[in-house]
Amino acid sequence: MILILLGPPGAGKGSQATKIINNFGVTHISTGDIFRKNIKEETELGLKVKEIIASGSLVSDELTNELVFDRLSNETLNAGFMLDGYPRNINQAKALDEWLSKNSRELTKVIYIDADIEVLISRISGRRVCKNCGATYHVTNLSPKVEGICDVCGSQLVQRPDDNEETARQRIEIYEEQTSPLINYYEKVGKLQKFNGNNEIDEVYVEIENSLK
Ligand code: AP5
Secondary structure, three states: OEEEEEOOOOOOHHHHHHHHHHHHOOEEEEHHHHHHHHHHOOOHHHHHHHHHHHHOOOOOHHHHHHHHHHHHHHOOOOOOEEEEOOOOOHHHHHHHHHHHHHOOOOOOEEEEEEOOHHHHHHHHHHEEEEOOOOOEEEOOOEOOOOOOEOOOOOOEEEOOOOOOHHHHHHHHHHHHHHHOHHHHHHHHOOOEEEEEOOOOHHHHHHHHHHHHO
16 A cells, blocks of 8 residues: 655644554655654754754755655565655656656555644644654643653653744645645546545544545
8 A cells, every 4th residue: 555645734644644554554654754853863864954844945856855765765665655745746746656657566545634724723833742752742632641741751742843833834835835736636647535634633534544444
């Protein structure tokens, strides 16, 4: 199974990804997570992309494609894989098509999650993530048992530098300009299925799960 998770910032891609990988065993490849890990570890890549990500802009296609194809070549992908946050524009989608064809693999489905803009802003501004294990919470929708502390590993919860309201609006604008053309791109080849991300996390997941069975 080869899946793409598509949708605006805050639509719930990461939240649904956790459930999909737990139930279907696919390898999760999130470009955002990979970039953030590199920033945290202060690698050469991390230093290159730190400012770009904090400002809400996109990292270059060249760097992103290389990172994704390296990862795909080095993973055991028996149960398949799920790309989260990639592709992010038509150039990246074409590069992925080429990679799939070269490797005789076929895209199964694009899971497109959408939600209203004010819902996105409130989710992004209220999101908190664990500094250590990356588990995601929300100050009102999904609060931890102890305020500011991760339920999973007990570490401190922090706010992503790109999660303030101003940067969130900028990220949504970039999504509209550069990423939303992918909806039509994948619709045309009959691969896209839309899910209403305004609904509760579990409700969205049940619909996704049914569509993958
Ligand atoms: P990335 O990490 O991909 O971020 P994003 O696409 O902006 O998505 P988010 O992580 O903000 O949101 P999400 O949809 O995963 O929502 P979540 O489930 O966490 O990218 C970050 C940056 O990296 C980019 O800006 C760019 O700079 C760079 N980058 C990444 N990929 C790139 C690429 N391919 N090319 C170039 N640059 C790239 O949910 C959000 C909050 O809402 C959480 O608190 C959650 O608990 C809550 N929530 C979620 N769903 C629900 C629900 N249904 N009901 C109630 N609350 C919910």
